[in-house]
Amino acid sequence: MDCYTANWNPLGDSAFYRKYELYSMDWDLKEELRDCLVAAAPYGGPIALLRNPWRKEKAASVRPVLEIYSASGLPLASLLWKSGPVVSLGWSAEEELLCVQEDGGVLVYGLHGDFRRHFSMGNEVLQNRVLDARIFHTEFGSGVAILTGAHRFTLSANVSDLKLRRMPEVPGLQGAPTCWTALCQDRVAHILLAVGPDLYLLDQSACSAVTPFGLAPGVSSFLQMAVSFTYRHLALFTDTGYIWMGTASLKEKLCEFNCNIRAPPKQMVWCSRPRSKERAVVVAWERRLMVVGDAPESIQFVLDEDSYLVPELDGVRIFSRSTHEFLHEVPVASEEIFKIASMAPGALLLEAQKEYEKESQKADEYLREIQELGQLTQAVQQCIEAAGHEHRPDMQKSLLRAASFGKCFLDRFPPDSFVRMCQDLRVLNAIRDYHIGIPLTYSQYKQLTIQVLLDRLVLRRLYPLAIQICEYLRLPEVQGVSRILAHWACYKVQQKDVSDEDVARAINQKLGDTPGVSYSDIAARAYGCGRTELAIKLLEYEPRSGEQVPLLLKMKRSKLALSKAIESGDTDLVFTVLLHLKNELNRGDFFMTLRNQPMALSLYRQFCKHQELETLKDLYNQDDNHQELGSFHIRASYAAEEV
């Protein structure tokens, strides 16, 4: 265990950064990463690759292939790109792939390469073409920002509720800005761009020049800028090899660093976490990776291959052709425990437990030491917390074992934190598995919430795992198992190669009478896929007739809808169907249908009596109901007299 901190790199006096491998990728890349448009979704999301044939001046005779991989490199989808040239790829918060085309059209694909929809970024964009585009995340959802050929910006803060905003012009802008980024402050999206030595902030109405506080002189151009995951911090890389790090408002400087490399970096991203001790920026060149913070020395890594950085909430993911790594600041609890020669209570407890396993009396000494300081509770908590931040199950286990060992010597230690951590780790280890490929860290998982995680599993069609997690965490059925089953059923009805009977039976077997599952929703989905017969079969399982009727009407099974409505006993429903039928059928057929449904007939008669007397007469005529016809005329004569 002495070498446990071997991959820890100190940055300044207080913080350590470590990089560890998440997966060794065995994806079969045909192209070099540098030749591709790459997009990787945050929170351990999927990776999309599109070989970029348009960049080269060569006319593209071969259509490129859009490939989607899980974070562990398992292929999820692969499709031939048939639309226009793509400028930028990006993932939305719902894990939909947004492909921004040169003409301003945005195509939206699902995780499995299924086409969802497309939208356009407006005429202005269409005319001037797209020069560059960014997909960014806000608290409302995912936004798209576009730089057009006329050097104007257009953005939409939320693609699911598309509202285009054309940003004001930058005075005197001749060429494209050297770098730019979308910022999100106070719930409003801005654009920050650099032109030569000047920085401009574009908001809805105005364009204002800004200067970073305390920027070193001599800067003639900004080469790269990076916004932190939470939009709170900003880093600027200048042509002098100087890096300025500060708040996104540019009013405060955190630190600066001169790396003396003048080549423009390939990527620059923030690597920090909530309550970070030492915020740092990761800068990547072709073969060099540098972690820069408020310290005279930076941490340097050598990159063997083309790599791509993905900023995360609490670190940076780095993937290349062969590996997928995670770089982050070592969390406090882990640092306290594992730091060399640490005397923190957690460290002592871990040691005590190890000695205990060796049946050594030293265990008691260590334990006594902690107890004398009255820090046992703290020690247990530290071990639990540190376990959460460990990636390797064996380390998680030994930390949890230490926590459980320490717990024995405490009278009243509330067990929930321990239990919850065990559960969470079990879930995390399950989803981190190579086959699932969602490398979430504990903090990301907490931020994402279990509900969203389940949604993402459902999105990946990992229904069994999702259900197991629900059952394991004992989530209420309506939120958990039955919701997932409903999703599964909706997916199932899309399998066109299975016969209607088999699908209906399979769905009913799985779902049974699970509460909270609406068969009519599933049927609606089946109808949406053009499987009317299947939809009708599924509706048979729907216990509430009221739910069956609207869909039946939509499917033009009005007569069936009518009998279902009558079965439900809801006269309003019957009436709705009647009106529908009236418009759909010709008069004769309509009356014939009514004749077979006495309840509907009397309802309709009642209505006619007040609203459509002529129809009433026709109805009686059709039925040869002479008695009523006579009464009708008598009534009419009295009514006429009153006038």
Add this chain to the structure above:
Amino acid sequence: MSPLDRIANVSILKQHEVDKLYKVENKPAVSSSEQLCFLVRPRIKNMRYVASLVNADKLAGRTRKYKVIFSPQKFHACEMVLEEEGVYGDVSCDEWAFSLLPLDVDLLSMELPEFFRDYFLEGDQRWINTVAQALHLLSTLYGPFPNCYGIGRCAKMSYELWRTLEEEEDGETKGRRPEIGHIFLLDRDVDFVTALCSQVVYEGLVDDTFRIKCGSVDFGPEVTSSDRSLKVLLNAEDKVFNEIRNEHFSNVFGFLSQKARNLQAQYDRRRGMDIKQMKNFVSQELKGLKQEHRLLSVHIGACESIMKKKTKQDFQELIKTEHALLEGFNIRESTSYIEEHIDRQVSPIESLRLMCLLSITENGLIPKDYRSLKTQYLQSYGPEHLLTFSNLRRAGLLTEQAPGDTLTAMESKVSKLVTDKAAGKITDAFSSLAKRSNFRAISKKLNLIPRVDGEYDLKVPRDMAYVFSGAYVPLSCRVIEQVLERRSWQGLDEVLRLLNCSELAFTDMTKEDKASSESLRLILVVFLGGCTFSEISALRFLGREKGYRFIFLTTAVTNSARLMEAMSEVKA
């Protein structure tokens, strides 16, 4: 008094900034208010009024806010009408799911008098959902009902619908201890006879004479012996009324005079009191006595007024005829009494009622009688009543025996119709056929006419027949009694067949016996289509005898006149 008055009277509404109250009718509402709120039953007619009002405002160039609140629920047809009249966008609609109005400690009313006509005449099932909702509400409040019985098509449908509601929202009532042990649903058309008879129990008589509306009655000047009329709330809180409401009318006078004497005696105690006692008396008892005094005088006035009216109308003769009809003797004499009644133009409603009673007890009138009675009626009261006759025939209240009418002939007719594909026709035919009353046979089977040995002592009633002077046990109440005794319909097959309800009676008992013995004494009786005060009195009596406690839920409190008016096409 309207249901709204029972909940929020004018002064409360005014406190909440209601400017003025109007009746929804075909008249423009002259008001300067900026907002109009319509609280309506979901009827198409009402919608037309609302629409015409809104359109009138539009023509006059006024803009107001309109809110339509439907009680107890909104119907699609109503919104349709608003839409057709082009005002749907101008009004906002809302629902007030108010279905149960407690009129008394044991009487809940849905205040839906139109239920009777809508369902039993027009075959409109829209209110069934409302009934089911009301039952659902009760079961959420008082736990599940362990034992359910019912008779009639509507009862069955309501019950089934309610069950579905329960299943959809299960979990809430499960595991609760039931507070109401039995529930009995009964269609009005199972027993028209009882509802058609003249009532002689005090409360029923007050209802027949003065019309009780929403548990309150308007006593005119002839009762109050002043020039003002008086609104009196009739319920268990009225101590005097509570003691006489279930009594046969012949006892009421004696009781009231005894009460008057007692009251006098209590007043007289004043004499010979010292100051302290006097102070006590004034502060504690006097108010109660005064109150009682006032109530007593009201009821004595009411009694007098009833007596006056009834002697004028030859009440004895009328009652005698009714009893003869119920017992089935001297039919010819009764028929001529009815003819005389018609010819003297006593009252169109009354005459109609007697004809219906004759028809039902006699299983339909023979064609000769039917025609002559109808002719006389139309000549006496006017030809506009023609449509009423057609309605009564459809509802099975006043029917003509088919020539050569025997049961077998009828049955063969039914079976012939069943093979016919047009299912709609069957039900239509069925509804007129099924109403064959078979009253005489049922009466014998259930022993509805008590054997008279000597005078029936109305002061000390022996059975439920006392509500009709000992001449007839209400059919509906007898059925309830029998079923409760057996805890099922077992052994009543013949009765059910005669009632044409073989398919429409149901029992549902839950296996687990969680119900406490106390809750098993509590019975909820649901009358679909209305119940009369006589029936309520009879069941209250049954409850006292057998140690049950009955709670009544009715779509509306009804009586013979209301039934007839519901069938009438001539608007009074």
